[in-house]
Amino acid sequence: GVVLPQQVQGLNFLFDCIEQDEHMLRLDWISYALATTMHETAYTFLPVHEYGSRKYFISRYGGHTRKGRELGNDTPEEGAIYAGRGDVQLTGEDNYERMEIALRREYPALIKNWEKRTGKFFDLTVGDQPDDIRDPDNAMSPEIAYAIMSYGMRYGSFTGRKLSHYFNANGRDWYN
Numbered sequence: 001g002v003v004l005p006q007q008v009q010g011l012n013f014l015f016d017c018i019e020q021d022e023h024m025l026r027l028d029w030i031s032y033a034l035a036t037t038m039h040e041t042a043y044t045f046l047p048v049h050e051y052g053s054r055k056y057f058i059s060r061y062g063g064h065t066r067k068g069r070e071l072g073n074d075t076p077e078e079g080a081i082y083a084g085r086g087d088v089q090l091t092g093e094d095n096y097e098r099m100e101i102a103l104r105r106e107y108p109a110l111i112k113n114w115e116k117r118t119g120k121f122f123d124l125t126v127g128d129q130p131d132d133i134r135d136p137d138n139a140m141s142p143e144i145a146y147a148i149m150s151y152g153m154r155y156g157s158f159t160g161r162k163l164s165h166y167f168n169a170n171g172r173d174w175y176n
Helices: 005-020 027-040 054-061 067-069 093-106 110-116 135-140 142-155
Strands: none
Touching: 005 027, 005 142, 027 110, 027 142, 054 067, 054 093, 093 135, 093 142, 135 142
């Protein structure tokens, strides 16, 4: 089929990130990460906000729902505040908090460069500093979205299973 200019832009950015990522070294990991990103970004290869209305996110992920509580959302509104964003649809207050901490530890140069480029303090959560209601949107920044995807897949942050469980010296399990 036809590859659209935005797909080329997204893929080129992801390839640049992969090339600079000292942690993403295996070709099978990279292939799986790109395939997941393709699916999770609706084939754009660019970070996206999960599709749905505020009402939808509150009803699905709000703190009054079982799924919302599993994700660490305390209030109904947090279902919308912490809706899916990025290359892999980071969802839920607990996941945003964990990723903020992990990215600071795992990708300090990226965070420093992001802060310098944006003039903002890197944060993914609401309520820990003044005027931070838009901080979860930082997960839409392409370099942050990439780092969330890379770290999360390598450490099993999304499914409880790491890439190394499926791709290792003993073989490759693309199906599971």
